[in-house]
Amino acid sequence: MAAVIDGKAISAKVKSEVRQETEALKAKGISIGLAVVIVGDNPASRVYVNNKKKACAEVGFESFEYALPEETTQEELLALVDKLNKDDTVNGILVQLPLPKQIDEKAVINAILPEKDVDAFHPVNVGKIMIGDFAFLPCTPAGVMELIASTGVEISGKECVVIGRSNIVGKPMGMLLLHKNGTVTICHSKTKNLAEVCRRADILVAAVGRANFVTPDMVKEGAVVIDVGMNRLENGKLCGDVDYAACFEKAGYITPVPGGVGPMTIAMLMKNTLTSAKIKNGIAL
Ligand code: GUN
Numbered sequence: 001m002a003a004v005i006d007g008k009a010i011s012a013k014v015k016s017e018v019r020q021e022t023e024a025l026k027a028k029g030i031s032i033g034l035a036v037v038i039v040g041d042n043p044a045s046r047v048y049v050n051n052k053k054k055a056c057a058e059v060g061f062e063s064f065e066y067a068l069p070e071e072t073t074q075e076e077l078l079a080l081v082d083k084l085n086k087d088d089t090v091n092g093i094l095v096q097l098p099l100p101k102q103i104d105e106k107a108v109i110n111a112i113l114p115e116k117d118v119d120a121f122h123p124v125n126v127g128k129i130m131i132g133d134f135a136f137l138p139c140t141p142a143g144v145m146e147l148i149a150s151t152g153v154e155i156s157g158k159e160c161v162v163i164g165r166s167n168i169v170g171k172p173m174g175m176l177l178l179h180k181n182g183t184v185t186i187c188h189s190k191t192k193n194l195a196e197v198c199r200r201a202d203i204l205v206a207a208v209g210r211a212n213f214v215t216p217d218m219v220k221e222g223a224v225v226i227d228v229g230m231n232r233l234e235n236g237k238l239c240g241d242v243d244y245a246a247c248f249e250k251a252g253y254i255t256p257v258p259g260g261v262g263p264m265t266i267a268m269l270m271k272n273t274l275t276s277a278k279i280k281n282g283i284a285l
Helices: 007-027 043-059 074-086 105-111 123-131 139-151 170-179 194-199 261-280
Strands: 033-039 062-068 092-095 159-163 183-187 203-206 224-227
Touching: 007 043, 007 139, 007 261, 033 043, 033 074, 043 062, 043 261, 062 074, 074 092, 074 105, 092 261, 123 170, 139 170, 139 224, 139 261, 159 170, 159 194, 170 183, 170 203, 183 194
Parallel strands: 033 062, 033 092, 159 183, 159 203, 203 224
Antiparallel strands: none
8 A cells, every 4th residue: 555645745845945045045135036927828827827926925935927818929928038037036937838829939948048947948957957967956857856755765776667758747857867876767659568667667757648547557566656647637626647546555655636746846946946046146055
């Protein structure tokens, strides 16, 4: 039977540490601001953005919300990014993805100054993650690393299998596990014998975007199972990529959805924004 990894509690601890450091900076006259940009009215994005603003208030950051209409042009969005790049009160810029189809996401990500790119999506920051020389954490994978650390399970030398190869989660997840000396396999839609590969995993991270995709035949007895999925079912219920009820008996540790990876992503975003402010003010990390 699995032990449940409590992402809510672990994220609260991370945010409380960020809050303490933020208060110490405030005492030195340094305040921290995060700009959150949302274009259009994707309901999931709205929820994420509200949660990010709420987290800013919890840790003592200022948050500046820019809610732009669905028909915003790329030029208009790039003009806003340029303004935020130049704004001294803004330490971090987060443009919520996905963007409407008339806007090229790559062009927008590339326009954010790397030192304000608290999502760590800019190619400069992605490259730094690749070589292991990074200040900004890729938020979701970094949150997963904290959850794994909380179990006390050592990563070094272990079989780590990531399902999904997105730029936001799968690829950077593989890199962070590799930096900790895991033996990493990244699986995707063309992977042969997926269940067999997953069953090798001491640490299994599911980031596929398909409800209940991971079934017990894919889980090794006692494995750490981390569920990055956030799938909305027809009945409105939120559901992960892992069939939680079915895998619970077999896993050693498992994350719930909600209350697992989700809150960690936001906590790590707060940590990155703090890091940006520290770097700007010449404070040791
Ligand atoms: N959309 C889904 N996840 C994320 C994220 O971590 N950052 C941004 N900017 N957009 C997202």
